Amino acid sequence: MKYFRYTIDRGLLQVKSHIYRISTYHYNWHNHIELLWVLKGALEVCVEGQTYTLQRDDMILYSSQCGHATLALEEDTIALVFHVEPQWFLQYDQDFMKYRFVSVSTQDINIAERYKELRQSLAYIMNHHTAEISISALETMKVDGVIYTVLSDVYEIILASRYENQLSTKILHQEENFERMVHFIDEHFRDRLELATIADVGGYTESYTSQLFKRQLGITFLEYVSRMRLREAAIRLVNTDDMVIHIASYCGFPDVKAFNSAFKKHFKLTPSAYRERAKRIERHTVLEDWKEYISSDDTEIKGILTMYGSYLTRENVKYEENEYTKQSLVSKVQRVKEELQQLLQTLE
CATH class of the missing domain: 2.60.120.10 (Jelly Rolls)
Known part of the structure; x- marks a missing residue:
């Protein structure tokens, strides 16, 4: 596909x-x-x-x-x-x-x-x-x-x-450290993570690490971990038939009650309701590198692309038609000139 x-x-x-x-x-x-x-x-x-x-x-x-x-x-x-x-x-x-x-x-x-x-x-x-x-x-x-x-x-x-660009070597180094901390969370979000562990990965104090997450992402360290777990849970609800209780455990939630509460707070739906609604959408996707790519046979997305892409196509067609009309007119004028010259030669 x-x-x-x-x-x-x-x-x-x-x-x-x-x-x-x-x-x-x-x-x-x-x-x-x-x-x-x-x-x-x-x-x-x-x-x-x-x-x-x-x-x-x-x-x-x-x-x-x-x-x-x-x-x-x-x-x-x-x-x-x-x-x-x-x-x-x-x-x-x-x-x-x-x-x-x-x-x-x-x-x-x-x-x-x-x-x-x-x-x-x-x-x-x-x-x-x-x-x-x-x-x-x-x-x-x-x-x-x-x-x-x-x-x-x-x-x-x-x-x-x-x-x-005011990025100093120090700030670039900080960005690289933050990327390393985030990558660690991406790999271990199912485990029980403490702020102290993430601070050690970046080489910072817990206080500075907490401030860094808020400054870089606008959310706290714990909120980021929670959203990574919810992301994985949402994908599994749509792409597997696993029971909700198993998904909650696999994604790192302490129990199904905590999972239901966090999921409903974020998505405004229970996990079961989210799964049912997602199945009605029937969109074909594939998950790679944390991205859920959309199938090129998706009629809704194809319709959106065709609508926008057709504007460009119509403009190109209009331009080509104008160019053709101009070239055709030049050709006709040239033919008339040649016919007039032949007529003048005949009269002479």
Whole structure:
């Protein structure tokens, strides 16, 4: 089964994109520039301690080496993510690595047109890469042209939202330590975790570790652990037939009562009700690297992509028709000129 995802690796041009279902918090810190587009539902994004609420169609763009986490605010929240290596922009702008940026599509009307183009372009590219028919070399070249348009739109947004990178070596080291602590939690969240253990992993005091979690994610250490357990539980409720009591134990909750209470507080549904509603959605997914990728045969997501991608297609068709009309008119004028010349020669 194919899924909504693709990777392009051509020297400096390194981009990848996927569509996945968002659940509870998962911290990320990587070297890619990330653009996230909400296709369905609503979510909360925490970027370097700042929290942004995004609704359907909203987009957010943030720089590489930028700690961030997403939290679904509605069930079945789905997003498209686009990653690009910063080295692509560095070949045009030697100061690019000095920039830090966070841009939300709803916060700056001056770049709203760029975000509109990005939605159309990203949908068009994803449709191309998940098409089940054979694509010609010429069509692939045209899609690559759309990718360059995406990158130029991204760069224009960056220029409008950038600020000087003040990250010192000390702060970068702190980011790496925090990533190590989060990775430890990701691997051991089913166990009984103490703040002291996580503090030792990062080499900090318990007090400083507690402050660091609050500053980086906007939530406490215990809340992060709880959300990791809830994330695993939600995935297992949808993708297995395990009993609720077994899922609670497997995910690290002390008992089923504590699990039910935490789950209902977060998802506003009991685990059993969540499972039943999820089964009615009948969405095909695959779980890899903490991401629940959406199948490319999903009719709802295909409909969203087709709607946005068709705008770009219609504009291209309109342009091609205009070009054809112009060329046809030039050709007719040329023929008339030739016929007039022949007529003049006959009269002479």
